Amino acid sequence: xxxxxxxxxxxxxxxxxxxxxxxxxxxxxxxxxxxxxxxxxxxxxxxxxxxxxxxxxxxxxxxxxxxxxxxxxxxxxxxxxxxxxxxxxxxxxxxxxxxxxxxxxxxxxxxxxxxxxxxxxxxxxxxxxxxxxxxxxxxxxxxxxxxxxxxxxxxxxxxxxxxxxxxxxxxxxxxxxxxxxxxxxxxxxxxxxxxxxxxxxxxxx
Amino acid sequence: xxxxxxxxxxxxxxxxxxxxxxxxxxxxxxxxxxxxxxxxxxxxxxxxxxxxxxxxxxxxxxxxxxxxxxxxxxxxxxxxxxxxxxxxxxxxxxxxxxxxxxxxxxxxxxxxxxxxxxxxxxxxxxxxxxxxxxxxxxxxxxxxxxxxxxxxxxxxxxxxxxxxxxxxxxxxxxxxxxxxxxxxxxxxxxxxxxxxxxxxxxxxxxxxxxxxxxxxxxxxxxxxxxxxxxxxxxxxxxxxxxxxxxxxxxxxxxxxxxxxxxxxxxxxxxxxxxxxxxxxxxxxxxxxxxxxxxxxxxxxxxxxxxxxxxxxxxxxxxxxxxxxxxxxxxxxxxxxxxxxxxxxxxxxxxxxxxxxxxxxxxxxxxxxxxxxxxxxxxxxxxxxxxxxxxxxxxxxxx
Numbered sequence: 001x002x003x004x005x006x007x008x009x010x011x012x013x014x015x016x017x018x019x020x021x022x023x024x025x026x027x028x029x030x031x032x033x034x035x036x037x038x039x040x041x042x043x044x045x046x047x048x049x050x051x052x053x054x055x056x057x058x059x060x061x062x063x064x065x066x067x068x069x070x071x072x073x074x075x076x077x078x079x080x081x082x083x084x085x086x087x088x089x090x091x092x093x094x095x096x097x098x099x100x101x102x103x104x105x106x107x108x109x110x111x112x113x114x115x116x117x118x119x120x121x122x123x124x125x126x127x128x129x130x131x132x133x134x135x136x137x138x139x140x141x142x143x144x145x146x147x148x149x150x151x152x153x154x155x156x157x158x159x160x161x162x163x164x165x166x167x168x169x170x171x172x173x174x175x176x177x178x179x180x181x182x183x184x185x186x187x188x189x190x191x192x193x194x195x196x197x198x199x200x201x202x203x204x205x
Numbered sequence: 206x207x208x209x210x211x212x213x214x215x216x217x218x219x220x221x222x223x224x225x226x227x228x229x230x231x232x233x234x235x236x237x238x239x240x241x242x243x244x245x246x247x248x249x250x251x252x253x254x255x256x257x258x259x260x261x262x263x264x265x266x267x268x269x270x271x272x273x274x275x276x277x278x279x280x281x282x283x284x285x286x287x288x289x290x291x292x293x294x295x296x297x298x299x300x301x302x303x304x305x306x307x308x309x310x311x312x313x314x315x316x317x318x319x320x321x322x323x324x325x326x327x328x329x330x331x332x333x334x335x336x337x338x339x340x341x342x343x344x345x346x347x348x349x350x351x352x353x354x355x356x357x358x359x360x361x362x363x364x365x366x367x368x369x370x371x372x373x374x375x376x377x378x379x380x381x382x383x384x385x386x387x388x389x390x391x392x393x394x395x396x397x398x399x400x401x402x403x404x405x406x407x408x409x410x411x412x413x414x415x416x417x418x419x420x421x422x423x424x425x426x427x428x429x430x431x432x433x434x435x436x437x438x439x440x441x442x443x444x445x446x447x448x449x450x451x452x453x454x455x456x457x458x459x460x461x462x463x464x465x466x467x468x469x470x471x472x473x474x475x476x477x478x479x480x481x482x483x484x485x486x487x488x489x490x491x492x493x494x495x496x497x498x499x500x501x502x503x504x505x506x507x508x509x510x511x512x513x514x515x516x517x518x519x520x521x522x523x524x525x526x527x528x529x530x531x532x533x534x535x536x537x538x539x540x541x542x543x544x545x546x547x548x549x550x551x552x553x554x555x556x557x558x559x560x561x562x563x564x565x566x567x568x569x570x571x572x573x574x575x576x577x578x579x580x581x582x583x584x585x586x587x588x589x590x591x592x593x594x595x596x597x598x599x600x601x602x603x
Binding site: 005007008011012015021032033034035036037056058059085086087088089092102 | 259260262263264266267270330334337340344347348349350351352355357365366386389392393396
């Protein structure tokens with residue numbers, strides 16, 4: 001039988017006297033690296049509900065539902081960790097940069113899936129004439145602030161801002177009848193605004 | 206030879222010891238293997254079809270999941286193919302980062318192979334040590350990219366994440382350590398008389414075999430066929446760094462091990478030079494792609510197991526119309542037909558492991574031809590056991 005060389009002996013002795021290389025995970029907590037890509041979590045304050053994360057997710061792990069809850073339109077974004085690849089695309093493409101963030105949470109085992117899901121709910125702005133979804137309230141306000149002055153060329157944004165400052169109180173739930181030129185400054189979708197414009201021109205002629 | 210005397214030894218398709226579903230039928234005459242049959246299709250996941258339903262950028266994440274070990278080689282080849290279609294160049298810093306990720310992966314994949322080979326031969330210390338050294342590379346991956354295995358680094362036109370200057374010293378230290386360990390491991394393997402007696406002349410593939418089967422990667426280079434995509438079809442930053450293609454002449458399992466270990470050393474060299482190049486540089490890491498032209502593109506990458514090939518065709522829409530993938534194991538696995546025949550059953554486990562087959566990479570086509578004969582199953586664990594017994598016998602002789 002051939003004897004081992006000194007270099008292997010050295011390695012063997014160092015291995016013998018060093019601590020076990022494997023981590024003591026269940027007994028000692030594991031600290032992931034600083035850049036570790038863990039479970040994505042929505043930030044309720046900074047998420048505007050634009051749905052960019054839903055669009056870019058390669059595994060379709062993010063669910064976007066627009067639904068009526070108690071007579072009000074709501075958008076719910078749900079992140080399902082069971083489908084997630086932890087690629088970080090949602091974080092990279094988030095328009096506000098911190099609406100959804102990858103946390104350091106690596107352990108996403110669960111008994112009930114709802115315990116680990118990250119969920120965020122937003123109010124939707126809908127067209128007062130046809131009921132078409134325009135966007136979430138936060139998204140419209142975020143765009144307004146992002147755009148600055150040019151935003152005032154957009155009727156929905158002006159109306160929304162005036163409502164916020166209490167300058168107008170738009171209590172009507174719906175724009176009744178055919179859409180008029182005067183309705184263009186109310187919260188109506190681009191399609192209805194175009195309709196108002198065209199029908200108005202026809203009338204003039 | 207009389208058909209009745211043949212014993213069929215089926216291996217697979219599912220066994221806890223095998224890392225992937227695979228099926229081999231060995232036709233044996235006594236202890237000698239006379240024929241091998243390989244069946245694929247147990248792990249078909251319709252990746253090519255799925256990629257037709259995803260955006261160009263999302264496909265990188267899909268192809269990353271083809272293989273669990275060399276998870277960056279498919280995105281690398283895919284990005285090369287889409288960049289060929291787009292006819293764009295990648296910023297210099299991104300090219301170096303791509304090289305670093307690709308070569309770090311080669312080190313960890315080869316170390317994994319060395320460990321497994323040791324495990325099959327009954328050298329469990331090699332298994333423990335090689336995987337211990339590999340762990341430091343995986344930790345570096347977690348530090349740089351945020352994940353140990355699926356790095357999500359590649360993007361059409363560049364890379365997604367930067368290697369920050371503050372991460373570089375830690376990476377250099379790991380490389381320095383791993384270079385010493387690799388030297389120790391290489392010399393230990395080269396000098397070991399038992400390993401020499403056990404592996405030399407086992408599973409020999411000649412140059413002719415390699416050319417007939419079209420084998421690629423370390424399998425071809427161990428038989429003296431000088432092919433390497435990194436040099437033959439330069440991409441990323443490989444032409445800018447100094448390294449050499451490792452080549453040996455004998456084509457047996459021992460040479461395959463030597464090629465892999467020496468390649469790791471070359472990878473360390475490439476990474477060190479790339480780190481020198483990117484340290485302190487403030488360059489861009491990605492080129493924005495605005496629109497997709499109509500056309501087709503081909504991308505190749507020298508994965509740890511050999512040439513990985515991707516073909517994409519675009520009709521100008523948001524997803525590929527056709528995406529064809531050919532993984533290196535697809536051409537390497539059929540060489541079993543040449544390397545196993547005439548060998549002892551005890552050697553089969555290490556010959557099969559010798560080409561480092563990756564079944565989940567390969568399974569693009571599902572062809573199933575059921576054999577109706579009754580088979581006596583004694584599984585891969587028994588083969589590994591026989592392999593270890595043979596090593597033990599040889600150890601006593603040496």
